[in-house]
Amino acid sequence: MLEPAEQQQREDRFARFVLPELDVLARVALSLTRNPADAEDLVQETLLCAYRGIGRFDGAHPRAWLFTIMRNTEAKRHRRRRPQLLRDPDSGDVPEPADQRFDAPEDVVVGAELDAVVVQCLATLPERHRQVVELVDIDGLSYAEAARVIGCPVGTVMSRLHRARTRIRHRLSAAGLAPKRSMR
Numbered sequence: 001m002l003e004p005a006e007q008q009q010r011e012d013r014f015a016r017f018v019l020p021e022l023d024v025l026a027r028v029a030l031s032l033t034r035n036p037a038d039a040e041d042l043v044q045e046t047l048l049c050a051y052r053g054i055g056r057f058d059g060a061h062p063r064a065w066l067f068t069i070m071r072n073t074e075a076k077r078h079r080r081r082r083p084q085l086l087r088d089p090d091s092g093d094v095p096e097p098a099d100q101r102f103d104a105p106e107d108v109v110v111g112a113e114l115d116a117v118v119v120q121c122l123a124t125l126p127e128r129h130r131q132v133v134e135l136v137d138i139d140g141l142s143y144a145e146a147a148r149v150i151g152c153p154v155g156t157v158m159s160r161l162h163r164a165r166t167r168i169r170h171r172l173s174a175a176g177l178a179p180k181r182s183m184r
Contacts, residue, residue, distance in 0.1 A: 006055075009055075010051070010054055010055055013054045013055075013057070013059075014050070014051055014054050017054070017057065017059065017062040017065075018047065018050050018051070018054070018062065018066065020062075021062060021063055021066050022043075024063065024139065024141075025043050025046060025047075025066060025070065026039065026040075026043055027138075027139045028067065028070065028135065028139060028141070028149055029042040029043045029046070029070065031131060031134040031135055031138075031139060032070070032074050032131070032149070033074070041077075042070065042073060042074055042077065043070075045073045045077075046066065046069050046070045046073050049069045049073060050065075050066060050069055053069075063145060064144075064145065064148050067145060067148045067149045068148060070149065071148070071149055071150070071151050075151075117171060117172060117175045118168070118172075120171070121167065121168045121171045121172070122134075122168075125164055125167060125168075128150075128160055129160050129161075129163055129164035129167070130164065131150060132146055132150070132157050132160045132161045132164060133161065133164045133165070133168075135149055135150070136157070136161055137161075137165075143157050143158055143161075
């Protein structure tokens with residue numbers, strides 16, 4: 001059992017370093033799991049591990065520290081669900097996203113056709129490419145942060161992102177939705 005002063009210090013450090021990152025953790029967890037319930041579970045497990053280890057954390061780079069915990073936690077969860085690991089991520093067996101319509105201003109401006117093509121493009125990307133697009137382009141993580149989440153070198157993130165963006169650009173061009181490049 002911790003002394004009251006130690007307990008208060010742990011709670012203060014947790015509030016200072018971990019709580020400000022909750023939104024990012026939730027978005028990244030959803031990108032990793034593709035299921036809202038699993039994402040919530042992953043965030044909870046990550047927070048528990050962070051709370052237990054906050055006394056050993058040096059205070060530098062809390063987001064990177066939390067992403068490492070999350071990546072390791074997700075790896076442990078996958079080892080527990082071994083049969084899912086046998087599926088080939090390059091097979092294209094990506095579940096189709098639910099067709100959700102929101103009345104946001106972006107939907108009105110961008111248009112349903114573009115939305116449908118982009119959603120389809122993301123759904124047909126291989127898992128490793130879709131994941132970097134979501135982490136960098138949607139969640140706003142830096143290349144280094146995305147590399148820590150995925151557990152690969154920064155160059156790999158950059159390469160996968162380039163390939164994914166190229167595929168999306170080609171699909172948008174084929175659908176007549178890509179911007180025309182000016183001739184100089």
